[in-house]
Amino acid sequence: MNTPPPTVVLVYQRTTLPWVFDSAERAGIRLILVPRPDEDVAPDRLPPAVTDLLRLDLDRDRAGALATLRKLYETTPFQGICTLYDPAVPFVAEAAELLGLPGIGREAALGAQDKRVMRDRLAAAGLNTPRFVRLEDPSGWEAAAHLDFPVVVKPAHGFSSLGVTKADGPERLKAVVEEVWQVCRDKLGRVEGLVVEEYLDGPEFAVESLAHRGEVTVCAIGYKGEPEGPYFEESVYRAPAVLPPAVEDAVRREVVAAHTALGITDGPTHTELRLRGGERPYLLELGARIGGSGVSQYIVQHVTGLDFAADALRIAAGLPPVSFGGGTPAATGAAANYIVPCGGSGRIAAVHGLAELRDDPRVDHVVQMLFPGDVVRPYPDFTGYPAFVLSRHATTAEAEEFHQGLETAIRVEYTVEYTPEGGA
Numbered sequence: 001m002n003t004p005p006p007t008v009v010l011v012y013q014r015t016t017l018p019w020v021f022d023s024a025e026r027a028g029i030r031l032i033l034v035p036r037p038d039e040d041v042a043p044d045r046l047p048p049a050v051t052d053l054l055r056l057d058l059d060r061d062r063a064g065a066l067a068t069l070r071k072l073y074e075t076t077p078f079q080g081i082c083t084l085y086d087p088a089v090p091f092v093a094e095a096a097e098l099l100g101l102p103g104i105g106r107e108a109a110l111g112a113q114d115k116r117v118m119r120d121r122l123a124a125a126g127l128n129t130p131r132f133v134r135l136e137d138p139s140g141w142e143a144a145a146h147l148d149f150p151v152v153v154k155p156a157h158g159f160s161s162l163g164v165t166k167a168d169g170p171e172r173l174k175a176v177v178e179e180v181w182q183v184c185r186d187k188l189g190r191v192e193g194l195v196v197e198e199y200l201d202g203p204e205f206a207v208e209s210l211a212h213r214g215e216v217t218v219c220a221i222g223y224k225g226e227p228e229g230p231y232f233e234e235s236v237y238r239a240p241a242v243l244p245p246a247v248e249d250a251v252r253r254e255v256v257a258a259h260t261a262l263g264i265t266d267g268p269t270h271t272e273l274r275l276r277g278g279e280r281p282y283l284l285e286l287g288a289r290i291g292g293s294g295v296s297q298y299i300v301q302h303v304t305g306l307d308f309a310a311d312a313l314r315i316a317a318g319l320p321p322v323s324f325g326g327g328t329p330a331a332t333g334a335a336a337n338y339i340v341p342c343g344g345s346g347r348i349a350a351v352h353g354l355a356e357l358r359d360d361p362r363v364d365h366v367v368q369m370l371f372p373g374d375v376v377r378p379y380p381d382f383t384g385y386p387a388f389v390l391s392r393h394a395t396t397a398e399a400e401e402f403h404q405g406l407e408t409a410i411r412v413e414y415t416v417e418y419t420p421e422g423g424a
């Protein structure tokens, strides 16, 4: 008798970001999609891998969402549950634990999602860690005044750099802490604390890894630019990063050790780190998920020729990975993501330079997220990125050259300057 294809519940993935859906299709894995509450998904225009939709509201009714999953599992069992959306990682870990499905477990999810716990665990394991202070309340800001400045203030449960802000000197600390606290309240819907940590000088890198039964394969390392703040907008992602072998080894060792420190034994991870002094890796964070809402799949697939997300979904379903495991895959090409900067704030009149790229043979995807008419609010508010441009190249140097061209070719034009008081 043929075994039916495995089914995985995929939580809060936008259908406009196709990579993980394409991988599922290639791997013969069926998906039950839990759409974002704010996304209008048309049941007749779903990616082919999606066989069902399941509406859950994790924020407003977590218990109800768990109960619905249990009911579904009892009537039509599925083999796994996963997410690429960082705030949903703890929910997914809890649901998997309750249903006896593969997962990282609640304890590991806590360390991967709460930056206070992550910093504590990484430091306890002797990993490179900036000095840091946890703040449970903004009035306690003085507890962080003894750190070496600049420092970075960030929400304990943040994602997408939301609210992450640099304070150049102690005289700015109080105001920055209050500002970040406000962002937590307004944008994250929860105020559970902040982390203040010393600023790490140096270029930034992303590391895509896959863990299976405690064995961690570092699949790709990419360059992420060198954002200097005070707000940290993402800009580029180019892989494979060109690093001296000894530095690359140090990065791999640090990332593997972080998995051990955080107890992450199974599934994909997306680690961000900075190289202090250009050579010593300091983790910024390790997310227990595929990065960039699936962009990391595109990057790994085109750097290694292997299907990263398909293996991640297999692991979620309790199956062994078939492409990755053990050794380090060799790079077969370069892949890149150019994240179009907002370049200001106000109501968007036009996004110039994107249409031309659709015919460029190097470009596989132009994913536009902000359109004429949309309002981009000024930092520290974060509206989102106007667009991603995903491209393939023979070498990372060619990707860099391509990105330099995009810096002038793409421009967001605004109609009126937006002011929070006056509206837009």
Ligand code: ADP
Residues within 6 Å of the ligand: 130, 152, 154, 158, 159, 160, 161, 162, 164, 197, 198, 199, 200, 201, 204, 227, 232, 272, 274, 284, 285
């Ligand atoms: P989030 O999960 O919200 O993305 P991160 O901790 O990854 O928060 O921080 C977002 C960005 O802010 C990082 O990619 C990095 O550019 C910058 N950043 C955060 N912490 C530091 C630090 N200690 N030193 C330098 N830059 C930092």
